[in-house]
Amino acid sequence: MTDAIQTSPGVAEADAQGQLAAERRSLAKRLLIPTQVLLVFIVAFPLLMQVYISLTWWTPLDGDPWYQAWLSWNWFDNFSYMLQDSALWSSVGRTLLFVAIAVPIEFVLGLVLAALFYEGVYARPVLYSLILMPMMIVPAVAGYIFFLIFQQTGPLNAVLSTVWPGAMEVNWLNDTTRAFVAVVIADVWQWTPLMFLILFAGLMSVPEDQMRAATILGANWRQRFFRIALPRIKTVIAIAIGLRVIECFKIFDMLFVMTGGGPGVATESLSLFLYKRTFQDLEWSYVAAIGITVLVVLSVVTAMLMARVRKKGAA
Numbered sequence: 001m002t003d004a005i006q007t008s009p010g011v012a013e014a015d016a017q018g019q020l021a022a023e024r025r026s027l028a029k030r031l032l033i034p035t036q037v038l039l040v041f042i043v044a045f046p047l048l049m050q051v052y053i054s055l056t057w058w059t060p061l062d063g064d065p066w067y068q069a070w071l072s073w074n075w076f077d078n079f080s081y082m083l084q085d086s087a088l089w090s091s092v093g094r095t096l097l098f099v100a101i102a103v104p105i106e107f108v109l110g111l112v113l114a115a116l117f118y119e120g121v122y123a124r125p126v127l128y129s130l131i132l133m134p135m136m137i138v139p140a141v142a143g144y145i146f147f148l149i150f151q152q153t154g155p156l157n158a159v160l161s162t163v164w165p166g167a168m169e170v171n172w173l174n175d176t177t178r179a180f181v182a183v184v185i186a187d188v189w190q191w192t193p194l195m196f197l198i199l200f201a202g203l204m205s206v207p208e209d210q211m212r213a214a215t216i217l218g219a220n221w222r223q224r225f226f227r228i229a230l231p232r233i234k235t236v237i238a239i240a241i242g243l244r245v246i247e248c249f250k251i252f253d254m255l256f257v258m259t260g261g262g263p264g265v266a267t268e269s270l271s272l273f274l275y276k277r278t279f280q281d282l283e284w285s286y287v288a289a290i291g292i293t294v295l296v297v298l299s300v301v302t303a304m305l306m307a308r309v310r311k312k313g314a315a
Helices: 002-054 066-072 077-082 086-119 124-136 139-149 155-161 176-204 208-216 221-232 234-249 253-258 270-279 284-314
Strands: none
Touching: 002 066, 002 284, 077 284, 086 124, 086 176, 086 221, 086 234, 086 270, 124 176, 139 155, 139 176, 139 253, 176 234, 176 253, 208 221, 221 234, 234 284, 253 270, 270 284
16 A cells, blocks of 8 residues: 555656647647648649649640649540650750769769868868859859850850960850750859769768778878778768759759750750740640659659668668
8 A cells, every 4th residue: 555655656747747748749740730731732732733734635725724624634645645755855865965974074073072172182161162162153143154155255265265376266055066065064063062062071971090090001092092981982972973863854044044955956955845845835734744754753763762872871
């Protein structure tokens, strides 16, 4: 009887704490309701609307509101037409080519800069700010800057004229190959700093004691970097490359300002193709089908990348 009386305050206190915890969880759920409702309207509703539109032939030119798109229901005809659209696949090919050229260059330059900063360079704080500055510029503004640089009477030709005799009057943005190269250069200039920032952060996480031990054992900087530091940031490298591949695949602002997809369609990316089909041709249902497909593909690629990263992290 005495033991029961002595334990009663402890039991009562535990019950009070449990009730308090339950009330806190209930309050947290109620506070999350506005956010959840907002996410439904921001994410879920547009996504469901896009799926609905993609299964019809609806266009604003029909004169019917979007919720009556079922009047022109076609099931999966838009998706089957995608397989036959040569213009679409050409834009996908150009986008993949852009990704295959720009991302490796950005990775190599970012890794070199990260290695130099990791070993130590003179005036590192100042250089650090200067290197990261291009990343802070709005892509449309960066595109306009390079649009001016690559003009026939722009500063690039003026500088080249001092090297080669005679005036350089190259039409950089009026030639299919040179325009593509110019766009790649602009993207590399702006987004190499992001690759450098991610890789440098990864290198800074490498344990210093291992690097000191390697130095004491006589390893030079190349051996320390390639045999100790680089293998330890494989996960960081995978994340950096994955992010840049996804972002390069969505490139729009810079291309739109620099070339508008031209000359012809030489620099027309998938995003520019979708823009033209949306606002020039008003093929909204077809664009919705393409958008759903791109979303699914990029989601699968991202999921595979994250699974690989988690697997390496667990190992």
